[in-house]
Amino acid sequence: MMPATEPPITCLVLEDDLLMRDLVGSFVEQVPSLQLVGLHEQPLAAFEQLARQPADLLISDIEMPGLNGLELVRALRQPPLVIFMTSHQKYAAQSYEVDAVDYLLKPLAFDRFLRAIDKARQILQYRRKALSIPEQVPAPDESVPPGSTPAEEYFFIRTEMQFVKLRYNEVVYIEAMRDFTKVYLEDGTVHITLVNLKNIESQLPALLFVRTHRSFLVNASKIEVITNQDVKLLKVAVPLSLTFRDAVTERVVQNRLITRRSS
Template identity: 30%
Template sequence: MTHCIVVDDEPLARQLIVSYIDQLPNLHCLGSYANALDALAALNSHPVEVLFLDIDMPGISGMSFIRSIKHIPKVVFITAHAEFAVEAFELEAADYLVKPVSFDRFLKSVQKITQPTRPEASDTPPASHIFIKVDKRLVKVDFAEIRYIEAMGDYLKIHIAGATMVSYMTIGKMEALLPANRFIRIHRSTIIHADFIQYVEGNYVAVAGAQLAIGLTYKEGMLKRLG
């Protein structure tokens, strides 16, 4: 259920939008108000997901009202003035309806703001490797081969199965390239592959035979990842 309020100084316009809301089972109108000050009190009293708001109102306009509040719900501007559309979308309005508003147009707006967005399906499989510059070569390294990574200033020591490579790269850049579901930052200078953790004891974690220090600011996050 999506909770909303209606703000419009014109009684008939306000009643029309409320009547539209009442026809939709997924919307619940918490109240309708003739001015921004009354609407502000309602926003502070109840959680509101959608605000249907007139622009041209006496006292505080709809635009000024949105600029004045900290926690802004999704806003659908409803106005007789089409020329405010650009300014409305600069305020990240969810939609902009011009009076008189038909039920069909209102319904499209509601569907737009209440239906959850689904991520687009991708046929591209997740990457299984990374290319790392070592000396003058780009070396392909499978994520499954990496045990842990240590920073040395602007250089990295990448420990893989049976070998160590040195690459000119910051640890922050490396962290952004690694799959977050497999690698854990345990220190400002250390990233580990979760699959190779042997045990955690105190402020240290054993990974592939190496005992690595856990930074105090990273420990809680690491333990949460480990469950």
Template identity: 30%
Template sequence: MDCIAIDDEPLALDVIEYHSERIPFININSVFTDAFKALDYLQCNAVNLVFMDISMPDISGLQLIKSLPDPPMVIFTTAFSNYAAESYEVNAVDYLIKPIEFDRFLIACNKANAIYKREMNPENVPSGKFMIIKSGHESFKINFEDVQYIEAEGNLVNFVASDKKVVTRLSIKEVLKLLPKEQFIQVHRSFIISLSYLKKFENHQLIVADRSIPLGGIYKQQFIDLLNGNKTKSTS
């Protein structure tokens, strides 16, 4: 898993890096003592897991994770136990009290790895050719091949298909679990597109059906990799 660590105390970061070196599936890509620099990094890079202190200058770890529209998994690391209840309101994987012992650190990392594997497991890819989406008191059958893109607007998500538009109360994360991964990809915090309706793309913009859709920096490399993968399959 690609990870970063955020703590205003360099010694605390040293402990996390030291423990992480003993766990094969944990890759610490960057560490930050400045929470705002970490926030900039998270907005431009795909990260699976964040180790984060809660009590930091300027912005707390809880405030930082709440500010992200599509946050990665987080393991909080702190010297205080009084934040535990609030940490689980943001679906924290675990809550580690300093000084952090390796055995407790390993338990938290194993929890995160289990979640990561469950989300990445190809057995979870939906089968069939359609899905049923509830909108208000009605339910709609939507064929995967008809969906052009999905757009998040506040607490609602719009499924835009060639023959209809269906509005429902789902998150982008929940929607992704309903869609075949070989056909759909998230390209922005508010957009999922169908590759079947992709007409062209530029540096930061896609044309899907007749709609201009932004390509977010954090999603760009994944998008290019998927396109290249599909291209390789079609020529082999």
């Protein structure tokens, strides 16, 4: 899964159920790019190890006696990437709050586990490359006079060793992943850039993009359905938090809502 030149992904597993802990440990040992550095039953033992010896990835159950998996991640000053395991869908929204890489429902399937690991691998691989490359700024486009609006609305992001041009109307949504973001396009392409969501939001047109959640910025024109929990755009559901619900509804629906008027 990972080039031989890349360092292994150090991985710590936290699970209070013995059978599940052994299963996840066996999954980790089958993946050559993973290096198991801890297999814990108690959240406090995992917390102490991570505080003393940081790991790249934490694979953790959520529901445990005492400190649960979500509370553990929030308590860490520099938490690793996290993949949560649980038997309940109800924790999905909270997992977004701590920028979890993935959310696995029990019983675990090995192929689904591998997809989650591959997400973590891509994030770590990109982060290592991005942090090793000096920041560069492209020369200004002198073909467009300052203050004018270009014929095609677009912006650039820096991803790995190149600058990529993205048009506003091809961006579906943008997801925060701690110190970087993932930009999802209509054609299914995903770009990762080492810029946080707050900075991206401040530099994109406020009339085109709307925040639905602390971790999500969406293209308002792509929203097709708004519920109390999420917005649906191009068959993808993106979380909608209570904080942003009224603003999103007002922005998207505006005066286009057909109502029943009294005669």
